[in-house]
Amino acid sequence: MGFGTVGSGVAKILLEDADSIAIRTGIRLELAAVVDKDTESPRKIVLPKGLLTGDLNRILKDDTIQVVVESVGGTTAAKEIQIQMLQAGKHIVTANKALLAEHGDQLYAAAIASDRSIGFEASCCGGIPIILALRTGLAANRINALYGILNGTCNYILSKMTQSGADFRTVLSEAQTKGYAEADPSLDINGTDTAHKLAILAAIAFGGQIRMQDIYIEGIEQIASSDIQYAREMGYVIKLLAIGERTADGSVSLRVHPSLIHENTPLASVSGPFNAVSVTGHAVGKTMYYGRGAGMMATASAVVADLIEIGLGSCQRVFRAMPMTTGQQEQIRIKKIQDIECRFYIRLMARDEPGVVARYGRILANHKISIRGAIQHEGRGPDKTVPVVITTHPTLELNMFNALDELARLKVIGTRPACIRIVDIPEDSE
Amino acid sequence: MGFGTVGSGVAKILLEDADSIAIRTGIRLELAAVVDKDTESPRKIVLPKGLLTGDLNRILKDDTIQVVVESVGGTTAAKEIQIQMLQAGKHIVTANKALLAEHGDQLYAAAIASDRSIGFEASCCGGIPIILALRTGLAANRINALYGILNGTCNYILSKMTQSGADFRTVLSEAQTKGYAEADPSLDINGTDTAHKLAILAAIAFGGQIRMQDIYIEGIEQIASSDIQYAREMGYVIKLLAIGERTADGSVSLRVHPSLIHENTPLASVSGPFNAVSVTGHAVGKTMYYGRGAGMMATASAVVADLIEIGLGSCQRVFRAMPMTTGQQEQIRIKKIQDIECRFYIRLMARDEPGVVARYGRILANHKISIRGAIQHEGRGPDKTVPVVITTHPTLELNMFNALDELARLKVIGTRPACIRIVDIPEDSE
Numbered sequence: 001m002g003f004g005t006v007g008s009g010v011a012k013i014l015l016e017d018a019d020s021i022a023i024r025t026g027i028r029l030e031l032a033a034v035v036d037k038d039t040e041s042p043r044k045i046v047l048p049k050g051l052l053t054g055d056l057n058r059i060l061k062d063d064t065i066q067v068v069v070e071s072v073g074g075t076t077a078a079k080e081i082q083i084q085m086l087q088a089g090k091h092i093v094t095a096n097k098a099l100l101a102e103h104g105d106q107l108y109a110a111a112i113a114s115d116r117s118i119g120f121e122a123s124c125c126g127g128i129p130i131i132l133a134l135r136t137g138l139a140a141n142r143i144n145a146l147y148g149i150l151n152g153t154c155n156y157i158l159s160k161m162t163q164s165g166a167d168f169r170t171v172l173s174e175a176q177t178k179g180y181a182e183a184d185p186s187l188d189i190n191g192t193d194t195a196h197k198l199a200i201l202a203a204i205a206f207g208g209q210i211r212m213q214d215i216y217i218e219g220i221e222q223i224a225s226s227d228i229q230y231a232r233e234m235g236y237v238i239k240l241l242a243i244g245e246r247t248a249d250g251s252v253s254l255r256v257h258p259s260l261i262h263e264n265t266p267l268a269s270v271s272g273p274f275n276a277v278s279v280t281g282h283a284v285g286k287t288m289y290y291g292r293g294a295g296m297m298a299t300a301s302a303v304v305a306d307l308i309e310i311g312l313g314s315c316q317r318v319f320r321a322m323p324m325t326t327g328q329q330e331q332i333r334i335k336k337i338q339d340i341e342c343r344f345y346i347r348l349m350a351r352d353e354p355g356v357v358a359r360y361g362r363i364l365a366n367h368k369i370s371i372r373g374a375i376q377h378e379g380r381g382p383d384k385t386v387p388v389v390i391t392t393h394p395t396l397e398l399n400m401f402n403a404l405d406e407l408a409r410l411k412v413i414g415t416r417p418a419c420i421r422i423v424d425i426p427e428d429s430e
Numbered sequence: 431m432g433f434g435t436v437g438s439g440v441a442k443i444l445l446e447d448a449d450s451i452a453i454r455t456g457i458r459l460e461l462a463a464v465v466d467k468d469t470e471s472p473r474k475i476v477l478p479k480g481l482l483t484g485d486l487n488r489i490l491k492d493d494t495i496q497v498v499v500e501s502v503g504g505t506t507a508a509k510e511i512q513i514q515m516l517q518a519g520k521h522i523v524t525a526n527k528a529l530l531a532e533h534g535d536q537l538y539a540a541a542i543a544s545d546r547s548i549g550f551e552a553s554c555c556g557g558i559p560i561i562l563a564l565r566t567g568l569a570a571n572r573i574n575a576l577y578g579i580l581n582g583t584c585n586y587i588l589s590k591m592t593q594s595g596a597d598f599r600t601v602l603s604e605a606q607t608k609g610y611a612e613a614d615p616s617l618d619i620n621g622t623d624t625a626h627k628l629a630i631l632a633a634i635a636f637g638g639q640i641r642m643q644d645i646y647i648e649g650i651e652q653i654a655s656s657d658i659q660y661a662r663e664m665g666y667v668i669k670l671l672a673i674g675e676r677t678a679d680g681s682v683s684l685r686v687h688p689s690l691i692h693e694n695t696p697l698a699s700v701s702g703p704f705n706a707v708s709v710t711g712h713a714v715g716k717t718m719y720y721g722r723g724a725g726m727m728a729t730a731s732a733v734v735a736d737l738i739e740i741g742l743g744s745c746q747r748v749f750r751a752m753p754m755t756t757g758q759q760e761q762i763r764i765k766k767i768q769d770i771e772c773r774f775y776i777r778l779m780a781r782d783e784p785g786v787v788a789r790y791g792r793i794l795a796n797h798k799i800s801i802r803g804a805i806q807h808e809g810r811g812p813d814k815t816v817p818v819v820i821t822t823h824p825t826l827e828l829n830m831f832n833a834l835d836e837l838a839r840l841k842v843i844g845t846r847p848a849c850i851r852i853v854d855i856p857e858d859s860e
Contacts, residue, residue: 013570013713023758024637025569026751121567127714129567136566136744137551137559139455140443140734207454266720269696274858283443284557284731287721288706290696291714292858301714304570312751314566314744321456321742328453428704428722 001059001081002071003036003043003052006095006122009300010069012045021304027311029304032065033058044296056081060088067310069303070094079103086114091315093306095122095299098187101196101212104203108325117319119306124197125150125275127298128291129305134204134279135318141281143205146244147425150197152273152293153188154220154240156180158228158258159271162237167225180273190219191240191256198242198256205244205279206252207323208332216337218257227347227418230389234373236260236345237268241423251333253340259423260345260391267425278425286428338398343372343424346392348407348417349385356412360388363410367403369395391422431489431511432501433466433473433482436525436552439730440499442475451734457741459734462495463488474726486511490518497740499733500524505532512537516544521745523736525552525729528617531626531642534633538755547749549736554627555580555705557728558721559735564634564709565748571711573635576674577855580627582703582723583618584650584670586610588658588688589701592667597655610703620649621670621686628672628686635674635709636682637753638762646767648687657777657848660819664803666690666775667698671853681763683770689853690775690821697855708855716858768828773802773854776822778837778847779815786842790818793840797833799825821852 003011013021014031022028034052059065068085072078075098082092082099087110094100100107100123111118121131125148134143149155153175160171172189175181187193195217199210220240228238241259246252261268266288270276275293280286292298309315323329350356364371370393376386392400400419408416433441443451444461452458464482489495498515502508505528512522512529517540524530530537530553541548551561555578564573579585583605590601602619605611617623625647629640650670661668671689676682691698696718700706705723710716722728739745753759780786794801800823806816822830830849838846 009713017570017572020572021570023753023760025748026756127568127711128717129563132562132567133559136739137562137735138557138731139738140447140451140731142447142450264699266696266699269694269699281557281731283439283727283734285722285725285728287558287719289717289719291717295715297713298715301568301570301711304713305567308569309566312744312747314742314747317742317744318455323453326456330453 001035001068002073003034003038004071004073005296006071006299006303007034007036007069008044009296010071010303011047012297013300013304015045021308025308025312027308029307029311032062035059059090060084063089065090067091067093067307069307070096075099075102079107082107083110086110086116089114089116091116091119091310093119093122093303093310095303097123097193097196097200101199104200104324105209112320112325117310117316119310119315120200121306122299122302124200125277125289126291126293126295127301128275128277128289128293129302130201130277130289131204133287133289134201135322138279138281138284138287141283143279143281144246145280145426146201146205146277147267147423148198148201148242148277149239149267149270149275150242150277150293151188151194151240152275153181153185154194155270155275156273157189158220158223158238158240161223161225162228162232165225165229168221168223189221191217194240194242194256198244198254201277202244202252202254203324204322206246206330206332208330209324210254210332214254214334216255216257220258222418223258223420224418226387227345227420230347230375230387231260231345233375234389234391235263236422237263238420239267243423247335251335253335255337258420260420261423261425265425280426280428338401340397341394342397343394343422344392344400345389345420345422346404346417347387347389348413349415350388351412352379352384352386353412359410359412360407363403363406367399369399369403431465431498432503433464433468434501434503435726436501436729436733437464437466437499438474439726440501440733441477443730443734445475451738455738455742457738459737459741462492465489489520490514493519495520497521497523497737499737500526505529509533509537513540516540516546519544519546521546521549521740523549523552523733523740525733527553527623527626527630531629534630534754535639542750542755547740547746549740549745550630551736552729552732554630555707556721556723556725557731558705558707558719558723559732560631560707560719561634563717563719564631565752568709568711568714568717571713573709573711574676575710575856576631576635576707577697577853578628578631578672578707579669579697579700579705580672580707580723581618581624581670582705583611583615584624585700585705586703587619588650588653588668588670591653591655592658592662595655595659598651598653619651621647624670624672624686628674628684631707632674632682632684633754634752636676636760636762638760639754640684640762644684644764646685646687650688652848653688654848656817657775657850660777660805660817661690661775663805664819664821665693666852667693668850669697673853677765681765683765685767688850690850691853691855695855710856710858768831770827771824772827773824773852774822774830775819775850775852776834776847777817777819778843779845780818781842782809782814782816783842789840789842790837793833793836797829799829799833
C-alpha cells in the first residue's frame with residue numbers, strides 16, 4: 001500500500017533480492033500487488049505488468065496475501081487501511097511513526113484481536129535495527145537511559161550550520177533543494193517527528209504506555225549560528241536530542257530539545273543525515289547504534305527485515321508477548337520538565353558598560369544558579385552590546401526559567417537570553 | 431555449565447530479573463542447576479542452596495532442563511559437553527568463540543541432527559547484539575563490508591599507549607594488574623581471538639563457511655609507541671581491526687591486523703575495553719554497533735537474550751534456516767593478503783647523511799610505490815639515525831613486502847622498517 005519512496009524501495013528489494021533472501025533466511029518473499037491511488041506517474045523502479053493497481057480490494061480479497069506494507073503515510077487514511085487489513089487477517093509492516101505514536105494502542109489492539117502482528121522497525125531510525133535491539137538484543141536489561149539523534153533533517157541542518165557558519169533559514173532552504181528537508185519541514189524542525197520516534201522507542205525501552213503529551217518538545221528553529229560557534233569554542237556540539245531517562249526517584253523524563261553535548265561524546269560525531277541511538281541497560285552498560293535515519297533503501301531494509309521476521313513467525317511471537325499488547329505495561333510516572341535538574345548554556349546580549357556583570361551575576365545567584373564557564377570576547381556585538389556566553393552547573397529548570405525572565409527585564413540586557421540545555425551523557429566507566 | 435565470570439553473570443540475571451523479564455518478553459527463565467568442577471570456592475554471587483553441583487548428570491538426566499549455557503571455555507571438554515547436551519535434547523547457549531570458530535560446523539551439524547539450536551550472540555562483542563543485527567536486522571542486505579574492533583584487551587592496550595605514550599610491555603602488565611588482560615594474554619594480543627570472532631561474524635555476513643586459515647592474522651606485539659605518536663601527527667589512530675570485505679572481483683578479503691584509521695572515522699573514537707563493528711549492506715548503507723566487548727554482565731546480557739529467543743522459538747527458526755545449517759552456503763573465494771591493494775605507513779630509521787632520501791625513494795619507486803605523505807623531524811633518532819615516516823598511496827601488498835626486504839638491505843637503513851597498513855574505511859556519502 002503506497003508506491004512512494006519507501007514503497008519503491010521495498011518493491012526493489014523484493015523484485016531483485018528474493019532469491020538471495022530465501023537462501024539467507026529460508027523465507028521466500030513474493031510481491032503480489034502494489035496499490036496506489038496514482039497508477040500513472042513514472043517511479044524510480046519499474047514493476048512487472050499487472051502488479052500496480054488503484055484497487056484496495058485486490059489485496060483485501062486475496063487470501064494468499066499475508067502481509068501488507070503500509071507506506072501511505074499520514075494518520076487518517078493509513079489508520080483505516082491498517083485496521084481494515086488486520087481485520088482481513090493480514091499482518092502489517094509500517095514505517096508510519098506518526099500513526100503509531102498517536103494511535104498505536106488502537107492499532108495494537110486491532111492486531112491482537114485479529115491474531116495478527118504489526119512490524120514497525122522502519123518507523124524509527126531508518127535502517128538501524130534499533131527496535132530489534134531494544135525488544136530482543138537487550139531483552140535481559142532494564143533500560144535506564146536512551147539518547148538519540150532521530151531526525152536526519154535536523155541533524156543535516158545543524159551539521160551544515162556548524163560546518164559553514166550559515167544561519168538556520170539559509171541552510172534549511174539549501175536542505176530543501178537537496179531533498180533533505182520537505183517542502184513543509186515543520187514536523188521535522190519543530191521536534192514533533194523526533195518525539196514520535198521517542199514515544200515508540202521509550203514505550204519499548206521502559207515497558208509502559210507513552211502519550212505524546214508526556215514528551216516535552218522544543219525544535220531547532222531558534223538555534224543561532226553564533227550559538228553553534230560559541231558552543232564549539234567551549235568544546236560542545238549542538239544536536240537535537242531525544243532523551244529518555246529513568247531518574248533517581250523512579251520516574252521517567254522524556255524530552256526532545258536542542259542540546260549541547262561534549263565534542264568527545266560519540267553522538268557528537270554523528271553528522272549529516274545519519275541517526276544514532278545510545279542505550280544504557282543495567283547489565284549491558286552503554287551501547288550505541290548508528291546508521292542512515294531515512295532514505296528509500298535504508299528504510300526498505302528495515303521493512304524487509306520485518307517481512308522476514310513475519311515469515312519466520314518471530315515478529316508475531318514477540319509482538320504478542322510485549323507489555324504493550326499483553327496489558328502488563330508499567331505505570332510510568334513522567335518527570336515534568338520544570339522539575340529536572342540540568343546544566344544550561346545561556347547567551348545574553350549585554351550593554352558594554354560598567355556594572356553589567358554584577359547585575360546579571362546577582363540575578364543568577366539569587367536563583368541559585370552557579371556559573372561554570374563564561375566567554376566574553378572583546379567588542380563583538382552590534383548596537384553597543386556584547387555577547388556574554390555562560391555555562392552553568394546543574395540547576396533546576398524552573399529556577400533557570402525564572403532567572404531568564406528577570407534577565408530579560410534588566411535594562412542593560414533588554415531581550416530574553418538565548419538558552420540551550422547542556423546534556424552530559426553519562427560515561428560508562430571502564 | 432561453568433560457574434566462572436560469565437556463568438556468575440548469567441546466574442545473577444536469572445535470579446534477580448526473572449520476573450521483569452517475564453513481563454517484558456512473556457518468557458519465564460528458571461535457573462535449574464549450576465554445574466562446575468569447583469563447588470567450593472566463593473564466587474561473586476551466592477546461589478540458592480542445592481543449585482550448585484559437580485555432577486553433569488544433574489543436567490543430562492533432567493528432562494525439564496531445556497537449555498544449557500556452556501561457559502566452560504576451551505575447545506576440548508566444552509565441545510564434548512555441547513555435543514552430549516545437544517544429543518540429550520537440550521539447546522545450547524554459549525560465548526565460546528574459539529570453539530565455534532574452530533569446530534562450528536560439527537556443532538551446528540550435531541544441533542540440527544538433534545533438532546536443537548545453538549545461540550551464540552555472546553561469542554562476539556559481549557553485550558552488543560551484533561549477530562542479531564547481521565542475521566535478522568540486516569537480513570534484507572547483501573553485506574559488502576565489515577570492520578570491527580573485536581578485542582577489548584588489545585583496544586585497551588592501544589588506547590592506553592596512545593594516551594600515555596608508554597610502550598607495549600609496560601601497558602600490557604598494567605592491563606594484567608587491572609584485569610583487562612589475562613595472565614597468558616597471547617590469544618588476545620596475537621590477534622587469534624579477534625580472528626575467531628571475525629570467522630563467526632563473516633560466516634553470517636557473507637553466508638559461507640570460513641575456516642581459520644582463511645584469515646590473515648597479525649597481532650599488536652610489534653606496535654611501538656613512537657608509531658602511535660607519528661600516526662597521530664598525521665591524523666591517524668592505530669587499532670587492531672578485523673576486516674571482511676567483498677572485493678571488486680567477488681572474492682572476500684578476511685584479515686586481522688593493526689591498522690591506521692583516520693581520526694575522524696567513528697571507529698577511531700572507540701577506546702578502552704569497548705568494541706564496535708561497522709557493517710555496510712547494499713540497501714542499508716553503513717551502520718555501526720558499539721558497546722562493551724566483554725565483562726561479566728555485558729556477556730551475560732547477550733547470553734540471556736539468547737535464552738529468551740530460545741523461549742520464544744525464534745532462535746531455533748533462524749538457526750535452522752541459516753546457510754550454515756541448511757548447507758546452502760556460498761562458496762567463498764578468499765582474496766589472498768599478497769593480492770590486496772592497501773595503503774601503508776612505514777617508519778625507517780635512516781642514517782643522517784646525504785643521499786639517503788634518493789636511495790630509499792628509488793627503491794620505493796622501483797616497486798611502484800608512490801609516497802603520499804612524509805615526516806622527518808630534525809635530529810630525533812638514536813645512533814645517528816633519524817626516523818623517517820612515510821605514508822603511501824594504494825599499492826600491492828606483494829610490492830610493499832619486496833620493497834621492505836630491499837630497504838632492510840640498504841646500508842643507510844640496516845633494519846627492516848616498521849610497516850603498518852592504513853585502512854580507509856569507505857564513507858557512506860550523503
